[in-house]
Amino acid sequence: MRYRGGMSKTSTPVDATLFAYLAGKTIQQDDYLSRLCDAANEAGLPEIQIAPEQAAFLRIVLRAMAARTVVEVGTLGGYSAISMARALPADGKVITHEVEAKHAEFARRWIADSDQQGKVEVVLGPAAETLARLPDGSADAMFVDADKTGYVGYLQQAMRIVRPGGAIFADNVLASGRIADGTGEKERALRAFLDAAQARSDLHGVVVPLGDGIWFGTRLG
Numbered sequence: 001m002r003y004r005g006g007m008s009k010t011s012t013p014v015d016a017t018l019f020a021y022l023a024g025k026t027i028q029q030d031d032y033l034s035r036l037c038d039a040a041n042e043a044g045l046p047e048i049q050i051a052p053e054q055a056a057f058l059r060i061v062l063r064a065m066a067a068r069t070v071v072e073v074g075t076l077g078g079y080s081a082i083s084m085a086r087a088l089p090a091d092g093k094v095i096t097h098e099v100e101a102k103h104a105e106f107a108r109r110w111i112a113d114s115d116q117q118g119k120v121e122v123v124l125g126p127a128a129e130t131l132a133r134l135p136d137g138s139a140d141a142m143f144v145d146a147d148k149t150g151y152v153g154y155l156q157q158a159m160r161i162v163r164p165g166g167a168i169f170a171d172n173v174l175a176s177g178r179i180a181d182g183t184g185e186k187e188r189a190l191r192a193f194l195d196a197a198q199a200r201s202d203l204h205g206v207v208v209p210l211g212d213g214i215w216f217g218t219r220l221g
């Protein structure tokens, strides 16, 4: 069905000035995670962690749904994993999956030194293989933030691993603004993900345009 909303009625454009004002009113900076980003940069990890407003959004949703177990695909230095763990109860757990040994080792170190020590497990290996080990219905939520060509497969795994009523998030669905017409592998993979999500009657999703865009859906059932 064709989208019939009108931009002027449904969306107020947010420019950099407006965003800076709103961020100042809503997003708390985190010293530990800022230091983690600096150290990751110095260690040569790519600077591709989620934005602070995306981290805040994930935490708010996870807290609101009283999530206890969260699966992540794409650990990098542990920024989003530590951030999400803060939204979980003391016995909650983030199980985060990472293919690069250097990233996993850095993340493990920073997780061990953080206030979330013991709540985050880093699983090393290609997520297509490591996710397959997780039991059906064992997570309240899953956050996908890794190789874009894997997203369709990760969605299939999410629909098995996340319990009915749970939440699924996927980052970068704006593809730096090129999602609608970009011709690269990344844009095509992300469009395939959006198509796959839309085609499922047991999934209800929407795009939240924070950072590079988070697709946010719930598994119906």
Ligand SMILES: C[S@@+](CC[C@H](N)C(=O)[O-])C[C@H]1O[C@@H](n2cnc3c(N)ncnc32)[C@H](O)[C@@H]1O
Residues within 6 Å of the ligand: 048, 049, 050, 073, 074, 075, 076, 077, 078, 079, 080, 081, 097, 098, 099, 100, 103, 125, 126, 127, 128, 145, 146, 147, 150
């Ligand atoms: C965008 S970064 C993750 C950022 C992290 N979620 C954060 O915000 O702090 C993507 C990560 O996914 C990892 N990755 C890429 N392909 C993967 C795969 N097949 N399995 C597991 N991890 C993968 C990369 O090595 C990289 O560390």
